[in-house]
Amino acid sequence: MNKDRVISSTIMILLSLFAVINKWVFLIVLLALIIAGLYEFFYLIKKKGIPIYSYTGIAIGVSIPLSIFFRFEPTKGWELLFIVLMLLTIFVLQLYRKENQNAIIGISTTLFGVLYVSWFFSFLVKIRYLMPEVEGAGIKLLGFILIITKCGDMGALIVGSRYGKHPLLKRVSPNKTIEGSLGSFTFSALAAVCAKSLLPACLNFQIWQIILIGMFFGGLGQLGDLSESLIKRDCNVKDSGKMLPALGGVLDAIDSLLFSAPAFYFFMSSILSK
DSSP states (O other): OHHHHHHHHHHHHHHHHHHHHSHHHHHHHHHHHHHHHHHHHHHHHHTTTOOOOHHHHHHHHHHHHHHHHTTOOSSTTHHHHHHHHHHHHHHHHHHTSSOOTTHHHHHHHHHHHIIIIIIHHTHHHHHHTSSTTSTTHHHHHHHHHHHHHHHHHHHHHHHHHHHOOSEEETTTEEEEEHHHHHHHHHHHHHHHHHTGGGSOGGGOOOHHHHHHHHHHHHHHHHHHHHHHHHHHHHTTOSSSOSSBTTTBOHHHHHTTHHHHHHHHHHHHHHHHHO
């Protein structure tokens, strides 16, 4: 089973890199993952008996990456305005509902799902648009964070399944181990060094800095994985779904990127602006 997961993970990495090269394939793959991820998230929440607005949430979730991809920004603080409009829309829908039980929980959970899955994952689009004045720079940065994060996932799986003995956080994820976590840090660091040519030459990072970058964003990937595991434990399920062979659900495949991608975008934006 572990071998199958490694093979499936490798295929996902290659597919992701291919999608990054072509912007239209990238958009289609991104939208497909967001729709599937939101569907899985809302399905888990519905099993807990919470009244949510899944179709409205998915529709709003799709509009976020589309607005970023096509540069639809009518105001400077467009994203904040978008979130406010989204909240108002959900409130209006609640007013037409026949019952008020768990209204606050339903509204909050719907909003959280859109932000957690769609908005966080949409930062991959923002990364692809970084350094527009240099052809291909954004694509390379996107490839860099994908390689670091997903290699960290593979490191945790390979090392953890072979040498893992000490639980990392048993109440959240019984199968994750300290050894697996260390393996993830190591793989992310090695991946960052191997992929250093994808970083802009003007930044002139030293090797030790690249290693730290790999470990830091690889660590955020682990945090994203643990956070999704916490959601699954609360919903009493092992996998978020069964859409991806041997990997489980879409959320299981993208959870590590939900934290590493936004952080990488702000990190690179801050450095490049200086």
